[in-house]
Amino acid sequence: MKSHGFIDQRRTSFDRLLALRLVVCAWFLAGANDLAYAQSVFSLYQESALKTQILLPFQLQDTSKESLPIERVELTTPSQVCSIIIDPNITTNFLLRCSSADSPTVLLTFFDKGIPKKIEYGPIPITDSVLPLLMPSQSTPTAPSNDEGRNLFEAQCQRCHQSPTDKANRSANTIQTALNNISTMKGIKLSAEEVTAISEYLKDLN
Amino acid sequence: MRLLKIVLALSCSIAAALMFQNCSKSVRSFTDPKVTEQLSSLGYRYENATPVYYDIQVGIAESTSQSTAYSVMIYAAPSDGKLEILDFQLEVLGRDAVPLCTEPNGEIPSGESFKAVTCVVAKPQSIATVSLKIKKRSDSDWISYTKTY
Numbered sequence: 623m624k625s626h627g628f629i630d631q632r633r634t635s636f637d638r639l640l641a642l643r644l645v646v647c648a649w650f651l652a653g654a655n656d657l658a659y660a661q662s663v664f665s666l667y668q669e670s671a672l673k674t675q676i677l678l679p680f681q682l683q684d685t686s687k688e689s690l691p692i693e694r695v696e697l698t699t700p701s702q703v704c705s706i707i708i709d710p711n712i713t714t715n716f717l718l719r720c721s722s723a724d725s726p727t728v729l730l731t732f733f734d735k736g737i738p739k740k741i742e743y744g745p746i747p748i749t750d751s752v753l754p755l756l757m758p759s760q761s762t763p764t765a766p767s768n769d770e771g772r773n774l775f776e777a778q779c780q781r782c783h784q785s786p787t788d789k790a791n792r793s794a795n796t797i798q799t800a801l802n803n804i805s806t807m808k809g810i811k812l813s814a815e816e817v818t819a820i821s822e823y824l825k826d827l828n
Numbered sequence: 829m830r831l832l833k834i835v836l837a838l839s840c841s842i843a844a845a846l847m848f849q850n851c852s853k854s855v856r857s858f859t860d861p862k863v864t865e866q867l868s869s870l871g872y873r874y875e876n877a878t879p880v881y882y883d884i885q886v887g888i889a890e891s892t893s894q895s896t897a898y899s900v901m902i903y904a905a906p907s908d909g910k911l912e913i914l915d916f917q918l919e920v921l922g923r924d925a926v927p928l929c930t931e932p933n934g935e936i937p938s939g940e941s942f943k944a945v946t947c948v949v950a951k952p953q954s955i956a957t958v959s960l961k962i963k964k965r966s967d968s969d970w971i972s973y974t975k976t977y
Binding site: 677681687705711758773776 | 886977
């Protein structure tokens with residue numbers, strides 16, 4: 623009887639230990655998989671400034687508005703137009719850039735008192751600029767070129783064609799043919815001199 | 829039964845241990861070529877922890893036969909998320925390096941992150957370079973950034 627009691631006591635201890643382990647496991651697993659709600663993501667730019675072609679900064683904050691280091695950041699759905707990364711110099715912030723309008727949602731992983739947690743943020747409404755934009759040059763400025771053609775390209779063509787280098791070496795005839803035949807270009811009214819100026823500008827890009 | 833309990837306890841312990849398998853993984857390194865490439869493709873331009881995030885875009889507001897009205901758009905915000913006024917100085921140059929805008933300095937009010945400066949340029953001149961100096965009002969050092977078009 624004594625020995626049976628000893629075995630029962632050991633079994634009871636074992637059961638308690640197992641139960642404790644299971645509780646700890648469940649706690650860890652719950653902490654890892656639950657989306658966090660005590661923390662929030664804060665756009666450092668106001669919503670109206672969330673535009674394409676610029677690097678947009680965001681910060682992870684806790685309930686007392688203190689920033690929290692981010693362990694990992696990813697887009698919830700793969701995007702062809704948006705990229706995301708944690709600021710390597712300020713790990714409480716992440717940066718998002720979209721080449722065209724999109725509404726991405728991001729998933730952040732961080733540690734809260736040693737427990738990994740995730741937070742979802744979005745959709746983030748990123749819109750195109752209402753104005754046609756000048757495209758930044760990758761090289762240093764060169765000698766003055768065809769400014770008239772450049773201005774015309776920026777005002778009339780860039781909204782659709784983006785970079786002028788994509789249309790380098792287009793002759794005046796080619797441009798005029800496109801203006802006459804492509805439905806979306808028919809509304810653009812350019813004189814023969816202006817078409818020639820654009821063509822000269824596109825030649826200058828070589 | 830005992831065996832089942834042991835298996836359960838073991839699998840649970842393994843699951844708990846797996847939770848931390850990446851704990852020792854280092855924070856993104858600046859020297860990692862993949863990270864450097866990604867930063868470059870994103871247009872990341874900060875060598876150190878910047879006090880202010882900033883960017884510039886130039887749009888064409890209106891174009892006539894005589895002139896072009898540009899809108900120089902400045903995006904900026906303190907990187908710490910605190911509310912503070914940002915001061916900026918703008919220099920807009922044409923291809924011959926002549927300043928094109930007359931009143932390029934200003935501020936971005938606390939809590940805002942956008943300012944547009946209109947710059948009307950007589951043709952055939954056009955914007956070639958935009959230089960921005962920006963800082964938090966409480967800081968003494970300016971951050972300089974130049975964008976070429």
